[in-house]
Amino acid sequence: MGIAVNISKEFHSRSRMGKDQDRFLLDINFEVGDEMVVLFGRSGSGKTTTLRCIAGLETPDSGHINVNGQIYYDSKSGTNLQPQYRRPGYVFQNYALFPHMDVKQNIIYGLRGWDKKKKEERLYEMLRLLHIEGLDDRYPSQLSGGQKQRVALARALAPKPDVLLLDEPFSALDMVVRMRLRERIKIIQKELGIPVIFITHSPDEAFSLADRIVVLHEGKVHQSGSPKDVFYSPADRAVAELVGVSNIFDNAKVSGSSSMGTVLEGKGLQVVAAQVVDSEYVSWGVRPENVHLKSCNETMFSQKPNTFVGNVIDVTDKGSSKLLAVELDSSRFIFLCETPSRFSDDIPSSRCAVEIAPEDILIFEK
Amino acid sequence: MLEDAWVPLLITLKVASLSTILVAVLGIVISYILARREFRGKWIADILVTLPLVLPPTVTGYLLVLLLGKNGIIGQLLYDMTGFAVLFTWQAAVIAAFVVSLPLMVKTTAAAISGVDRELEYAAYTLGHSELETILFVTLPLAKKGILAGLVLSFARAVGEFGATLMVAGNIPGQTNTMSLSIYTAFQSGNDALANILVATLVLVSLLAMGLTAKLVDRWGV
Known part of the structure; x- marks a missing residue:
């Protein structure tokens, strides 16, 4: 079914004198299917804000967000679904694992209303899927970066979300772990058939992962297309710079x-x-x-x-x-x-x- | 003689415990709001809560008398509704202890809650949990160190409360004569023997309370 996003949000950063210093207008418009989508752009281009708006962690000023036919946000009708009703699978940049819960508790935290046996089954399914068997009684502080990332993915996927949102999930990992996890995410996306939005500022990551790349620059979508399109026919100067036309x-x-x-x-x-x-x-x-x-x-x-x-x-x-x-x-x-x-x-x-x-x-x- | 020490101890424990329970509930609610919400006049709310920390207890007590007296806003309302005059009762002592210890609770707890990574709360929301559930199972457990510190400080402050209590609850034998008040009375009236017993008891109880807290901290792995 996919995701349709058409939102705008204005930011002001105020100087100490109380005067408006910078006005930053986020104006994002894209439509994607059940595919692997990469939101690609420099830091400060509005990628994370866009993802947070889809998850319901931030509210746009106006527009609409539609996921798999469900209206998440619509400024005209005043709809704004709270994040706990959107329940996106969300992987945070710093993992955001609950430090006071072990891996098992972290993963089943989103399985509300599941009966005990099903919870247990799902837990082991997730541990197997991400190759983290045997870690279930560890605490986040006892895990390596790659393991934390896998647990964060397992926790996001366990409740069978309609959409998976990943905010630069691999930025803190070394190259080998990063490449392995990329492949795993690709496989998971193909298996689940849900839209996955992945944020990155790394061209390598964008091109190796994406079915579709949405290029953001200074709060606007500059191009949306296959990696090949974006790579070989950048729509404008800004996109060209981003994809390495130096x-x-x-x-x-x-x-x-x-x-x-x-x-x-x-x-x-x-x-x-x-x-x-x-x-x-x-x-x-x-x-x-x-x-x-x-x-x-x-x-x-x-x-x-x-x-x-x-x-x-x-x-x-x-x-x-x-x-x-x-x-x-x-x-x-x-x-x-x-x-x-x-x-x-x-x-x-x-x-x-x-x-x-x-x-x-x-x-x-x- | 023994009763002269026993009764003030019970009154003190009753007043301090009840005040600490009130402080725990209201203090956590106020701390969460101050730490996590943005609203107009937040700084005023912050100042109002903190004020008893900087005012001399007698001033706080005097203000409470104005509020709780039969002609005060709260006192009058309460009297009209229930016929209960709150001034010079043990309940007034609880209120006095509550007001002076609340800032200690709010300062430590709000700081602890602010220190909890917001991303963790956001993560809980995306996993289908409401704000209240998130507070109970994510925010507060992660802020427990600060909360416990706040409770210990508040209890200690309530046990030691003197000035405000004297103003609003008096020093009525068997009713509102807490340990601190009794020690002063005994000392003033030259009853050194009683003063010694009261002081020894209070020190002993304080040591016990500290030991217990240390045990609890150990058990909870705070």
């Missing part, structure tokens, strides 16, 4: 079109993009992994468009790849260029050339 250049003039596509000019650099545009001035960008590094000789007689010669001014080793900063001769442009480590050892000197395919150039109209 080469972005503003105020390029659209100076005409060639057989290859649109010609963009700015700051002494001319590039050709495959995309067709209407505007006069645009921003354009390219992912660092799409800026291909070549040796100077290779490009000497190249007829390919978007080939530029320059100097490598900085190299950052990222383990499996290297990030190079290349300053072009023809202008003050600096391109970030990501190449697999095994190739970059061959780069002879600081002189090099970069090449960008016209179809890899992303154009953002205002």
